[in-house]
Amino acid sequence: MTMAVAVPRRRGTVLDYVASTDHKRIGLATLGTALTFFFLAGALALLMRTELAHSGMQIVSKGAYNELFTVHGSTMFFLFAAPAALGVGLYFVPLQVGAADLVWPRLPLLGYWLFLGGGVVLWSGFLTEQGAADFGWFAFYPLSDSVNAPGTGADFWVLGVGLSQLGVLLMGISLLATIIRRRAPGMTLLRMPLFTWSEVATIFMVVTSFPVVLVAMVLLYVDRQGVHIFSEPGGAITWQHLFWFYAHPLVYVVFFPLVGAVGEVIATFSRRRFFGYSVTVLSLLAFAALSTSVWGHHMFTTQAVSNRFFSLTSTAIAVPAGIEYFAFIATMWGGRIRLGVPMLFALGFVLLFLIGGLSGIFVASPPLDYHVHDSYVVVAHFHYTLFGGTVFGLFTAIYYWFPKVTGRLLGETLGRWHAGLMFAGGLLTFIPMFFLGEEGMPRQVADYAPFHHWDTLNLLATIGAWTIFASLAVFLVNLFRSLLGGEPAGRDPWEGQTLEWVADSPPPRHNFDALPRVRSYAPLLDLRQRERA
């Protein structure tokens, strides 16, 4: 096994929290910061939903509403979902591959500070005279130029996005190097856990698409200083190419690692080996490649891309996605399923993400996309992928791995309430949006006329949003109760199948004292089966 040189460790100082190169501390800091941004962005969503509950302006001005949806979307993507997906990886990938530490551990530490700093800079826009950025999270040009979006807040948005995504890129590079260089003896590529493979596929997207957004943000910043870059003929389309080439893979980056986590939870809670492991690994890689090939479907209505080509690549994604769904169901089939809280969230992921995925096939068809473009149908579609995929996936991971991180179990009863309320809230919030969009309600509007009769559906969506808020309050209560006095978890409360469950809970600095022989992608299941035989 790999070992770190033992260095006497000081505990409890401020430096331990802000400058540790331990992958577990960086991972936790990243995840904790990302969750904080999630709650902040969620608060903005509640404000927006409350404003939209009835026609007429009640709470915020139209200008403030524009700022709210811009910072909500930007925070959810750039400051919550992407760092959270990588943060979980920073904590668990070294444990899963049997490594003592990360390769180049300073890189993710630097990445964390850039991500945090970028987030603070982006949110500082609210403190500036002209307010935060108000051009939407995709900053379409010329909405984002210095004429239409003057002011420091918009510049802060550009700087914040650039800094935070550079941070995520650095985290990804270190993780990929760790997977390549620090696997334990016997841990061949086809014995790596599914979660680790999903991180590999994620990082492929990160290393190829994130540099593009860095370039895009530098160019936009320079353009906003008066240098004509995107204001040249065709510049607005070039901006869309640059942005969507990054942002469509980003949509997958934010849930992909959680597909792996959900797969592991399903296998563990079905008490079976994951079905179709090799095919699923290949499908993850193909999924990632195809998702890097579909950015043009965001541009169907510009007529500046080949709609037929991007429709083909977008629809082809259904194949690897279908393989993964088939593998999930086949793993559960015939298994002795335990409906623990992680499994409930995993099932929620499977069901809600299915709605997002299937509606994605509709909007991958240009004629249908023309019909629903910029309407609430698209809002509903991507919220099912992000809420169903990222949020449910992340809570699957949190409930599953919390005992490993803290040594304590999260409360089962409160966890069930959390899962139930969140699932109901997710349906109540986003299903009405499909109908609203179909009836013609455009996205990113602060108000609608009463004669449209959209009040009831909007009110339902708002009630759903507050239900999600209630579920998160339950989670916070559960979290603090468990941290203060939760039931001790031991090393392996779920009968896990992968190497992290060999380590103490929480794992020591060097992770492992000894490792079992790795003969498959489920080494602990192998051990248990041999002991029973």
Next chain:
Amino acid sequence: MSPPWVIAGWGAFMAIVGLVGVLFFDLKGPETPAFFGGVTGVMVVLGLLLRLLRLGVSAPDGPRPSPDLSPATAWLGVSLVLLATGAELGLWLVYIAGGMTTVGVGGLVRELRAERRAAEEEA
């Protein structure tokens, strides 16, 4: 199946998808083939480099110097954020952040030297 092949293979898959676009569709401009070409190039070159430099295999066992803390890295991170923000808030902040960055880089060099010494002593 080794990491260089997986990385280069992923790039090759992207090349095939891009090639389908170039051969059978009117891609309406250079951006689409350029992006496919870029991704293919990056991944194939990365895979080849790992293979040629023999970095594509898991490193041998044994103790490694592993820093517990790196205050210089955290300092550098904050400095870079301030440096970037200085582009917006003014030269005064750029000067301060520039100084901080220099101190951070110096700290990193110092940390790396200490780490190398520790590794030599351990060996």
